Amino acid sequence: MGNVAIKKQETGPLEACIAELVTLLGDRLSRVAAVRSRHGRDESHHDGADPDAVAFAQTTEEVAAIMRICTRHRVPVIPFGTGTSLEGHIAALEGGISLDLSGMDRIVRVSPDDLDCTVEAGVTRMQLNEHLRDTGLFFPIDPGANASLGGMTATRASGTNAVRYGTMRENVLGLTVVTADGRVIRTGGRARKSSAGYDLTRLFVGSEGTLGIITEITLRLYGIPEAIRAGTTCFATIAGAVDTVIQTIQSGIPIARIELIDEASITAINRYSKMDLPVRPTLFLEFHGTEQGVAEQAEMFAAIGAGNGADVFTWASQAEDRNRLWAARHSAYYATMQLRPGAKGWPTDVCVPISRLADCIRETQADLAQSGIIAPIVGHVGDGNFHLIFLYDEADAAEVAKVVEMNGRLVARALAMGGTCTGEHGIGYGKLAFLEAEHGPATALMRDIKRTFDPLNILNPGKVLVMD
Amino acid sequence: MGNVAIKKQETGPLEACIAELVTLLGDRLSRVAAVRSRHGRDESHHDGADPDAVAFAQTTEEVAAIMRICTRHRVPVIPFGTGTSLEGHIAALEGGISLDLSGMDRIVRVSPDDLDCTVEAGVTRMQLNEHLRDTGLFFPIDPGANASLGGMTATRASGTNAVRYGTMRENVLGLTVVTADGRVIRTGGRARKSSAGYDLTRLFVGSEGTLGIITEITLRLYGIPEAIRAGTTCFATIAGAVDTVIQTIQSGIPIARIELIDEASITAINRYSKMDLPVRPTLFLEFHGTEQGVAEQAEMFAAIGAGNGADVFTWASQAEDRNRLWAARHSAYYATMQLRPGAKGWPTDVCVPISRLADCIRETQADLAQSGIIAPIVGHVGDGNFHLIFLYDEADAAEVAKVVEMNGRLVARALAMGGTCTGEHGIGYGKLAFLEAEHGPATALMRDIKRTFDPLNILNPGKVLVMD
Numbered sequence: 025m026g027n028v029a030i031k032k033q034e035t036g037p038l039e040a041c042i043a044e045l046v047t048l049l050g051d052r053l054s055r056v057a058a059v060r061s062r063h064g065r066d067e068s069h070h071d072g073a074d075p076d077a078v079a080f081a082q083t084t085e086e087v088a089a090i091m092r093i094c095t096r097h098r099v100p101v102i103p104f105g106t107g108t109s110l111e112g113h114i115a116a117l118e119g120g121i122s123l124d125l126s127g128m129d130r131i132v133r134v135s136p137d138d139l140d141c142t143v144e145a146g147v148t149r150m151q152l153n154e155h156l157r158d159t160g161l162f163f164p165i166d167p168g169a170n171a172s173l174g175g176m177t178a179t180r181a182s183g184t185n186a187v188r189y190g191t192m193r194e195n196v197l198g199l200t201v202v203t204a205d206g207r208v209i210r211t212g213g214r215a216r217k218s219s220a221g222y223d224l225t226r227l228f229v230g231s232e233g234t235l236g237i238i239t240e241i242t243l244r245l246y247g248i249p250e251a252i253r254a255g256t257t258c259f260a261t262i263a264g265a266v267d268t269v270i271q272t273i274q275s276g277i278p279i280a281r282i283e284l285i286d287e288a289s290i291t292a293i294n295r296y297s298k299m300d301l302p303v304r305p306t307l308f309l310e311f312h313g314t315e316q317g318v319a320e321q322a323e324m325f326a327a328i329g330a331g332n333g334a335d336v337f338t339w340a341s342q343a344e345d346r347n348r349l350w351a352a353r354h355s356a357y358y359a360t361m362q363l364r365p366g367a368k369g370w371p372t373d374v375c376v377p378i379s380r381l382a383d384c385i386r387e388t389q390a391d392l393a394q395s396g397i398i399a400p401i402v403g404h405v406g407d408g409n410f411h412l413i414f415l416y417d418e419a420d421a422a423e424v425a426k427v428v429e430m431n432g433r434l435v436a437r438a439l440a441m442g443g444t445c446t447g448e449h450g451i452g453y454g455k456l457a458f459l460e461a462e463h464g465p466a467t468a469l470m471r472d473i474k475r476t477f478d479p480l481n482i483l484n485p486g487k488v489l490v491m492d
Numbered sequence: 493m494g495n496v497a498i499k500k501q502e503t504g505p506l507e508a509c510i511a512e513l514v515t516l517l518g519d520r521l522s523r524v525a526a527v528r529s530r531h532g533r534d535e536s537h538h539d540g541a542d543p544d545a546v547a548f549a550q551t552t553e554e555v556a557a558i559m560r561i562c563t564r565h566r567v568p569v570i571p572f573g574t575g576t577s578l579e580g581h582i583a584a585l586e587g588g589i590s591l592d593l594s595g596m597d598r599i600v601r602v603s604p605d606d607l608d609c610t611v612e613a614g615v616t617r618m619q620l621n622e623h624l625r626d627t628g629l630f631f632p633i634d635p636g637a638n639a640s641l642g643g644m645t646a647t648r649a650s651g652t653n654a655v656r657y658g659t660m661r662e663n664v665l666g667l668t669v670v671t672a673d674g675r676v677i678r679t680g681g682r683a684r685k686s687s688a689g690y691d692l693t694r695l696f697v698g699s700e701g702t703l704g705i706i707t708e709i710t711l712r713l714y715g716i717p718e719a720i721r722a723g724t725t726c727f728a729t730i731a732g733a734v735d736t737v738i739q740t741i742q743s744g745i746p747i748a749r750i751e752l753i754d755e756a757s758i759t760a761i762n763r764y765s766k767m768d769l770p771v772r773p774t775l776f777l778e779f780h781g782t783e784q785g786v787a788e789q790a791e792m793f794a795a796i797g798a799g800n801g802a803d804v805f806t807w808a809s810q811a812e813d814r815n816r817l818w819a820a821r822h823s824a825y826y827a828t829m830q831l832r833p834g835a836k837g838w839p840t841d842v843c844v845p846i847s848r849l850a851d852c853i854r855e856t857q858a859d860l861a862q863s864g865i866i867a868p869i870v871g872h873v874g875d876g877n878f879h880l881i882f883l884y885d886e887a888d889a890a891e892v893a894k895v896v897e898m899n900g901r902l903v904a905r906a907l908a909m910g911g912t913c914t915g916e917h918g919i920g921y922g923k924l925a926f927l928e929a930e931h932g933p934a935t936a937l938m939r940d941i942k943r944t945f946d947p948l949n950i951l952n953p954g955k956v957l958v959m960d
Contacts (some may be wrong), residue, residue: 217916
């Protein structure tokens with residue numbers, strides 16, 4: 025966006041810090057421009073900012089040593105997983121060290137009997153599920169990207185399964201965290217519930233690397249359901265699709281996935297994933313349970329859909345067909361990017377109470393139409409969460425300004441409806457301006473916590489909160 | 493227990509504070525001994541400590557005014573709901589003001605379409621469910637007592653339904669909180685998920701009145717299931733019952749309630765609730781779903797039970813029979829108290845990973861037998877959580893010492909198994925000594941948060957954390 029303020033580190037302390045890091049890490053401390061550049065820019069439209077160096081850590085103890093060095097020299101540290109964040113989370117706005125945790129990719133422990141596991145922060149969601157394959161268990165949280173579980177924890181990620189299985193908030197049982205000054209702490213534990221003390225786990229979940237460096241995560245796992253039925257159904261209108269979602273949730277059907285894809289997104293998906301879905305507002309669905317249970321759920325759902333004008337149901341019972349369907353859904357972002365060649369894509373998300381979802385999408389579509397902005401909509405609508413990808417010409421200042429305003433109106437609309445400025449992408453630096461609008465005086469308490477945990481403001485500075 | 497240190501407030505600031513509170517509240521500020529005494533002692537065995545006065549607040553603004561006055565005079569404030577806590581939470585260890593929120597009993601809003609509601613802190617769980625009766629919705633969290641929802645939030649309470657519906661941690665969407673210095677903040681919101689900023693909601697849930705005064709709570713609600721089937725089944729051994737629980741959870745049956753009651757507790761319940769359950773280790777069960785769904789769940793469960801020696805299944809299909817069953821379960825604490833007339837009851841709870849539950853209960857029972865201590869066991873075993881009620885003669889110092897040691901071994905055993913020192917009762921002042929054993933260096937971060945939110949240490953001092 026070209027509007028981010030970059031602050032440079034003073035050379036003296038920075039060089040002294042890097043020299044110590046080289047002593048600690050050897051060639052796992054890189055100053056190569058291409059490496060730095062890859063670590064300063066995420067998958068969003070936001071401007072990147074290169075760190076001064078990249079440290080590749082392999083253990084929690086090493087992370088602690090790095091933090092002690094960086095604290096001593098007051099040099100910023102930005103934790104890095106896979107770089108797939110969407111609000112500029114990893115941009116080194118004040119320079120400093122990108123702390124790459126992708127080498128911490130060990131699966132420490134899986135306990136099928138307890139339906140839990142502990143992984144290092146660099147393990148990706150797909151790596152974990154691949155590892156679990158023979159256990160009959162899976163980890164359900166699935167943001168579009170194959171993100172690291174550390175990054176997913178730090179951004180309180182969710183995905184298509186959240187309507188049934190919750191988000192990272194509900195599925196992280198405990199953490200190992202390195203504090204700004206290099207202490208190693210463990211939060212939470214393996215008990216399913218506890219009333220022992222403050223919930224530090226939930227405080228670090230969603231803190232975007234600004235309160236500590238997450239190095240290990242204990243996660244809930246789930247048994248792979250006996251039966252899975254996936255499918256699609258399309259509607260004459262978006263309203264019909266959204267009303268179907270609302271009534272499904274309200275009726276208590278334990279649907280595992282219910283995703284809305286608008287006509288523009290269907291067009292994009294058809295082209296990108298070589299499918300031939302009808303170009304209509306569509307729901308992608310999945311039911312989990314026993315054979316009898318999914319049949320019953322599907323039947324109840326079909327009755328609700330029929331009442332709202334659903335006219336084509338296509339069921340994918342084979343695992344291979346289901347996988348193709350969900351791969352197509354997960355590629356919606358990349359597919360959309362190709363709808364307007366040469367355009368830049370700006371992904372954003374909001375989340376509202378389910379009763380306001382239809383209003384929010386309708387008003388947003390009217391706003392888009394009036395503004396002449398192209399922005400396909402997809403969404404985890406069972407949670408009231410939906411995404412837009414604005415496609416715009418970044419060389420056209422007037423168009424950029426229009427999108428910026430549209431994004432502001434989208435957030436304002438969600439907040440006015442009792443919603444949030446981001447359901448699952450996080451604040452990064454892209455949504456800094458909206459945090460206070462959403463949380464008002466509570467923002468002051470968040471700042472107090474940040475100052476307490478990171479008095480030197482070296483943990484991913486410039487993200488989540490504007491600090492004075 | 494007679495071993496709690498009581499600190500008195502200095503008379504000057506205290507009298508000045510109370511004078512201002514009288515001006516604010518009139519006769520809603522009480523110094524009557526009986527009123528103070530009722531507010532300084534909870535339902536546990538822990539010594540009470542009377543506050544110097546009791547303030548009956550009616551609005552959030554009034555709470556804010558009270559906090560501003562008490563901050564100015566540095567006088568402690570202990571929030572009070574129904575006084576049913578179990579670890580000495582409401583004892584005024586340093587004197588000061590008990591802030592009684594029971595008059596804040598308005599149900600602010602119920603949104604059936606969004607399956608949520610907002611209530612004032614003094615609304616009790618039964619009052620809420622009574623209010624919801626005609627909506628087809630219910631709020632599932634059910635600690636034994638008819639506690640206030642503010643108190644349940646503050647102690648991160650759970651109960652028999654947590655295995656399916658989660659605890660207060662999962663069911664609080666947002667809060668109104670008054671800070672120590674009298675600011676009113678709102679945390680969270682009504683969206684089902686959000687990645688916007690630090691999770692202040694979860695930080696206040698379970699903070700036991702030590703970080704702020706919770707005045708309003710936004711809660712998730714659930715549709716009353718189409719079909720409910722409750723029942724009991726008994727086993728030759730505790731091991732058979734516990735193994736049945738473990739296998740049920742591991743197999744993914746979405747059981748709504750699964751409670752273990754040992755033989756001693758069955759004896760107590762039979763006497764107290766005039767029932768004639770076989771005196772054997774027993775599971776109380778409940779399944780929620782569609783007619784077809786609960787039938788299937790019950791069948792799967794019965795097969796697991798049969799493999800572990802379950803020999804009598806009694807189903808309570810009528811609402812009235814079910815209510816009788818759960819009323820009996822909820823009265824287990826009171827029933828147990830009558831097993832040894834004249835004895836004092838010391839309720840405690842721990843929670844372990846489900847794979848260790850059988851070991852933990854077996855070792856605990858052996859320890860009890862060896863120590864000659866009477867302590868019936870009941871538990872929300874689907875979560876790995878179980879309760880003991882030690883029945884002891886408080887005049888017998890040797891017996892008291894034995895129980896103190898036994899309680900310490902119980903906690904140490906749970907922690908060694910990866911569990912927690914309390915699944916749902918909280919720390920209060922009764923478990924202060926165990927918090928650091930459980931959380932180690934993380935306790936320092938909890939202290940940092942306490943100092944930041946309550947720099948004068950006037951919010952329920954002496955609870956959760958030992959502050960120096």
